[in-house]
Amino acid sequence: MSINHPAHALYLGVPGWVVAWIILIAGVSVFAYILYKRSILIRRAAPDPRFSQIGKRVAGLLLYGIIQKRQPRYLWAGVIHLMIFWGFVVLGLRSIDLVTQGLGIPVLNPLMETGFGPFYNTLKDFFELIVLSACIWGILRRAMVRPERYGGSHHWEAYLVLGLISFLMITDMVYEGTGLLMNPSSGKGWLPASQLATVVLSGSSPQTISGLYGTSYWLHILTFFFFLNFLPLGKHFHIITALPNVFFKRLSTGKIKPARWDVADIDDLDSLGVEKIEDFTWKHILDFYTCTECGRCSDNCPADATGRPLSPKLLTMKLRDYCFDRVPLFGKIQAQDAEQDRPALVGDIVSYDEIWSCTTCGACEAECPVFIEYIDKIIDMRRHLVETSQNPNTFNQVLMHVEKTGNPFGKPAAKRAEWVRDCGDIPVKRLNQGDTVDVLFFVDGYGSYDPAGQSIACDMVRAFNAAGVDFGILGPLEKDSGHQVRRMGEEGLFQLLMEENMEVLNEIRFNRIVTTDPHAFNTLKNDYPGAFEVMHYTQFFASLLEEGKLKPSKALEGKDIYTYHDPCYLGRHNGVYEAPRRLLQAIPGLNLVEMKRSRDRSFCCGGGDVILWHEIEQEEMRMAAKRVEMAREAGADAIVTACPFCYIHFEDAIKTGGWEDTMRVVDLMRLVVSTLEG
Ligand code: SF4
Ligand code: SF4
Numbered sequence: 001m002s003i004n005h006p007a008h009a010l011y012l013g014v015p016g017w018v019v020a021w022i023i024l025i026a027g028v029s030v031f032a033y034i035l036y037k038r039s040i041l042i043r044r045a046a047p048d049p050r051f052s053q054i055g056k057r058v059a060g061l062l063l064y065g066i067i068q069k070r071q072p073r074y075l076w077a078g079v080i081h082l083m084i085f086w087g088f089v090v091l092g093l094r095s096i097d098l099v100t101q102g103l104g105i106p107v108l109n110p111l112m113e114t115g116f117g118p119f120y121n122t123l124k125d126f127f128e129l130i131v132l133s134a135c136i137w138g139i140l141r142r143a144m145v146r147p148e149r150y151g152g153s154h155h156w157e158a159y160l161v162l163g164l165i166s167f168l169m170i171t172d173m174v175y176e177g178t179g180l181l182m183n184p185s186s187g188k189g190w191l192p193a194s195q196l197a198t199v200v201l202s203g204s205s206p207q208t209i210s211g212l213y214g215t216s217y218w219l220h221i222l223t224f225f226f227f228l229n230f231l232p233l234g235k236h237f238h239i240i241t242a243l244p245n246v247f248f249k250r251l252s253t254g255k256i257k258p259a260r261w262d263v264a265d266i267d268d269l270d271s272l273g274v275e276k277i278e279d280f281t282w283k284h285i286l287d288f289y290t291c292t293e294c295g296r297c298s299d300n301c302p303a304d305a306t307g308r309p310l311s312p313k314l315l316t317m318k319l320r321d322y323c324f325d326r327v328p329l330f331g332k333i334q335a336q337d338a339e340q341d342r343p344a345l346v347g348d349i350v351s352y353d354e355i356w357s358c359t360t361c362g363a364c365e366a367e368c369p370v371f372i373e374y375i376d377k378i379i380d381m382r383r384h385l386v387e388t389s390q391n392p393n394t395f396n397q398v399l400m401h402v403e404k405t406g407n408p409f410g411k412p413a414a415k416r417a418e419w420v421r422d423c424g425d426i427p428v429k430r431l432n433q434g435d436t437v438d439v440l441f442f443v444d445g446y447g448s449y450d451p452a453g454q455s456i457a458c459d460m461v462r463a464f465n466a467a468g469v470d471f472g473i474l475g476p477l478e479k480d481s482g483h484q485v486r487r488m489g490e491e492g493l494f495q496l497l498m499e500e501n502m503e504v505l506n507e508i509r510f511n512r513i514v515t516t517d518p519h520a521f522n523t524l525k526n527d528y529p530g531a532f533e534v535m536h537y538t539q540f541f542a543s544l545l546e547e548g549k550l551k552p553s554k555a556l557e558g559k560d561i562y563t564y565h566d567p568c569y570l571g572r573h574n575g576v577y578e579a580p581r582r583l584l585q586a587i588p589g590l591n592l593v594e595m596k597r598s599r600d601r602s603f604c605c606g607g608g609d610v611i612l613w614h615e616i617e618q619e620e621m622r623m624a625a626k627r628v629e630m631a632r633e634a635g636a637d638a639i640v641t642a643c644p645f646c647y648i649h650f651e652d653a654i655k656t657g658g659w660e661d662t663m664r665v666v667d668l669m670r671l672v673v674s675t676l677e678g
Contacts (some may be wrong), residue, residue, distance in 0.1 A: 003183045006217040007102045020102030022220065027225030033329075034232045040327045041277060041285050046280035047262045050248040057247050065246035070369040074296060076141070081369075084165065087131030088239070094124050094172065095224055109621045117183060118189030122289065125176075125193040128169045132193075135166040149295030152314050157234050158293075164227050171220035173197040178213040182206075233329075235317075240290045242370045245290040248283055249371035254526035254573040257281070257376045259383060259491050266491055273383025273489065276345055276549025277319070277326055280377060287372040288320040297364035297372070302604040303357040307620030310357035312364040312374050315350065322349055346381050347390070355381050356392065357616050358625070360487050361568040361604035391489065392614045399490055402497070406479035407445040408613075416448045417475035423458035426465045429472030433507040438470040439540070440510040444520040445480040446644045452651065453644040456516050467541075467549045467677045471514075477504045481515075483523035483569075488610050498528055505530060514540045516669065518569035518576075518643045519607075525574065536570055537669060538642050542579035545586055552675035555589035562592050563636035564668075565627060565650075566602035570612040579640050580668055587675050588653060595634045599655035603627050605653075607645030623654035628663060642668045 028666045063069050068085060069249045071078035097108045112120070139162050141147075142155065177197025180187045187194060201209060231239050238245075259266050261275065261281070267273065274280055297312040298304045304311045322345065334342070343349055358378045365373055385391050401410035420428045426647040431437060441460060446453035464471045482497035505513075512533040515521040525534040544550040564584060570576045584592055597603045606623035628650060631639045639650055650665035 003179055003186060003213070004151055005101065006214045007104055009214060017102060017104035019218075020099070020104075023221055023225055024099065024103060027228060030229050031225075031232075034229060037327055037329055038232050038237070038289065040333065041323050042282045045280055045282040045285045046260060048257075048283045049261055050283055053251055056251055057249075060249055060251070061243065061247045062541075064249070064369075064371065065243045068369065073369075074294075077147070077294070080138045080141070083130050083134035084138075087127040087134070090123055090127040091131070091486060093120065098172070098175075098217070098220060099224070102217070104347075107579040110190075121187070121189035121191055125173075125189075125191045127369070128173055128193040128194075131258070132166055132169040135162045135169070137219055138162050147295070148561060149299040149313075150293070151295070152174075152311070152317070153293035153295060154235055157236065160228070161227075162234050164223060167223055168227065169193075171223065174201070174212055174216035177201060178216065179379060181209050182213065190387065225289075232289075235291060235293045237289045238370060241286055241290040241457075242292070245283075245286050246372050248286070250373060252526070253365075253575075254522045254569070256486055256527060259380075264617060266495060271384070272387045272491055273385070274346065274377070274380040275384045277323060279384075280380065284373065284377055285323060287377075288316055288323050290370050291316040291320060291372055292370060293317060294366040295371065296369065297374070300363040300367045300601065302359060302361060302363065302606070302623045302626070305603075306623050306626055307618060308357035308616050309351065309353045315354060315374075315533045318349055321460060346384055347378050350381060351532070352385070352390070353383065353616060353618060356481055356610060356614055357607055359568070359604045362572040363601070363604065366572050366600045379487060382487075383491055384489075386489040386491075389468050392610075394613050395488060395490075395610070397483070398658070400614045401495060402480055402482075402485055403493055406500075407449055408480065409445065411449050412639070413476045416443075416478060417473060419443075419454040419457055420461065420473070422454065423461045426461050428461055429477045431472040431477070431508050431510075435472065435508075437472040437473075437511040438511050439464065440505075440508065440513045441471050442481070442513050442515045442520055442524060443459045443473055443478065444515065444517050446648075447516050448478075450644065450648070452647050453516070456644055456647070456667045456669050459673045460514075460516055461668070462673045463537075463541060463550070463669065463676070466673075467544050469544075469549075472510075474504060474508075477486070481517075481520040481523045483519035483527070484610065486523065487529060494527075502528065503531060505532065512540070513586045518567045518574070519645065522573055536576055536579070536642070538570070538583060539576060541669075541672060542582045545583065550672075551677070552587050553673045553677050556587060556671070556675065557589075559591070560637040561591045561593055561635055562638045562640050562666075562671075563595050563631050563634050564598070565595070565605065565631070565639050565641045565646060566599055567641060567646050568602065568604050570642060571602055572600050575600040580640075583668060583672055584640065586672055590671070593634050593636055595630045595636075597630060600664070603630060605641075605646045605649040607643060607649050612648075613646075619666045622649075622653055622656075624649035625657050628653050628657060628659060632663060637663060639663070639665045640668050640671060641665065 006022055009016045068082055071081050100107050139159060142158060162668040173193045174197050175189065176194035178201060180194055180198050181201060191663055231237055260269060263269050293313060295313045355378060360375045362375060365375065383630050398408045405411060406413050415629050417430060419492050429437060431440065442456050449456040479497050485497065486494035512535055513524055514535050514537055516537055518536055521534055522537040541550055564580060567576060584590060603626065604623055605627050641647055641650065647665055647667050654660055654663050654665060
């Protein structure tokens with residue numbers, strides 16, 4: 001049987017290639033129109049400088065966009081996604097070939113007639129089978145396993161798209177298979193998918209085969225353009241936006257974006273934060289378009305896990321719907337909320353409790369396969385609430401104390417160094433303008449005034465002394481680092497604290513700053529403009545251990561089993577996972593177990609949060625209590641942490657949970673000091 005390519009057949013007297021051009025022009029025009037509409041908010045949004053460090057961005061794109069390193073963190077879903085993604089990469093060339101064949105401009109023919117042709121055809125056929133299997137697997141998994149994290153996602157859309165992809169694979173298999181049946185010499189290379197189609201169709205009449213040949217071709221082309229235009233209408237927009245989103249991902253963690261990237265001084269701004277959708281940056285709007293609704297963020301979110309009214313996935317989905325609603329495909333751009341009787345973005349679409357439920361722990365961002373950001377968006381919404389006095393009342397007194405006294409307790413600055421009296425007779429230098437010291441110990445508010453923080457600070461002093469470190473503190477010259485203040489959304493007060501601290505730090509000569517609190521460590525390292533080295537104590541003492549200046553030699557008493565809790569601002573935000581573990585391993589007689597959720601999957605204790613000053617009523621369980629349960633499941637008798645906030649939260653959770661007989665919390669510094677001789 002001879003093969004007449006569908007492009008050469010007549011359809012109601014119209015040549016096939018004309019039909020192909022009509023489909024192409026219509027398909028591409030509609031697609032361009034939808035993309036234009038989707039780009040409007042991106043173009044109107046706030047600036048965001050994401051065009052620097054191109055080499056790093058390309059490397060990130062290769063690792064996370066092409067190799068998709070984060071996908072297998074959820075093994076089976078990741079494998080399915082990789083199969084489909086790689087299928088898309090390989091089959092893209094096939095789509096170009098099929099479309100251009102139909103247009104009568106077979107641009108790939110010269111390439112396909114080389115040795116590459118048979119090789120590619122075999123690869124293409126393999127991937128058609130792989131993608132088809134992955135789609136069937138994906139459909140069954142969704143329907144039967146029903147992972148909880150898909151709750152609230154658009155299921156029908158997922159089924160439709162998996163169905164469309166399967167249909168694309170099947171139509172191409174039928175097209176090529178019927179071609180082989182009509183002309184066995186037409187296939188170049190080993191074609192397992194097409195051969196499968198020939199087996200299935202081998203009993204059909206020549207007319208059926210000829211009819212299927214043309215029909216499968218046109219169905220394939222029509223489905224292809226329908227699929228293309230369907231993508232930007234919902235969650236599958238990520239097929240187009242994911243690679244750019246990964247390319248433009250944030251290159252560092254721990255930092256908070258400024259109030260506006262193009263304005264250096266916040267006094268020059270008319271308003272702070274996000275009130276309307278265009279106040280988000282263009283990258284944040286791109287984030288909304290890119291969400292795949294996989295739910296990995298919410299699955300790891302401690303707020304979601306403890307029943308707080310926050311699911312990062314649902315937050316992004318709401319904001320994407322809001323973007324689509326604001327710029328509808330047909331009709332005019334909707335006016336701003338205030339100009340119409342529409343629900344406000346902040347307060348109505350995104351509730352106050354959602355905004356205040358976030359602990360800024362970063363678990364969502366560490367998990368998202370397409371690098372969607374949450375913390376900056378949430379803080380930008382908080383900035384608006386604080387600026388317009390819509391923050392919880394309980395914040396007002398805390399913020400007033402910080403402003404007046406430089407600490408959240410409202411205690412006199414003159415008493416900031418009184419804690420040293422409880423550290424025995426070890427001399428502690430109080431630094432002044434012009435002084436020189438090796439280590440500047442930045443104590444921060446909790447270390448200075450809270451009993452638990454003070455006790456950790458004293459252990460620091462003991463360890464510095466034992467290792468012969470030249471150190472000093474700022475005492476009354478020090479103000480709170482402002483970490484929490486900034487993350488509460490009080491940008492003005494944060495700037496003030498930072499300026500005052502910077503003024504003092506610039507007048508003292510030191511080699512490095514060491515902190516006990518991962519929050520102070522994070523903000524001094526990432527938010528402050530100083531070019532100084534900042535270390536958390538775990539890093540500093542781990543380096544002394546390696547140099548042989550710190551020698552834990554006394555064995556721990558008892559047979560307790562310890563587990564280490566990675567504080568979010570030490571681990572996820574700053575990548576410090578090994579130093580605390582090196583210190584722990586150096587402690588003689590210490591039995592250590594890891595919790596299931598550790599390192600970058602650590603579960604926030606609630607400490608990076610505003611919970612010390614604001615209760616979320618809808619919470620079912622305290623995060624710290626949930627974390628203590630995880631430690632119990634791991635078989636531990638004691639949770640070791642390296643953060644005064646974690647310590648306070650765990651201590652409280654153990655008391656209120658009635659676990660005092662079976663669980664305790666200990667700061668790593670205490671453990672280290674208890675093993676030093678003398
Ligand atoms: S930062 Fe933490 S608490 Fe906030 S949304 Fe992400 S995972 Fe949830
Ligand atoms: S934000 Fe990221 S992790 Fe969360 S649902 Fe969307 S794609 Fe998945």
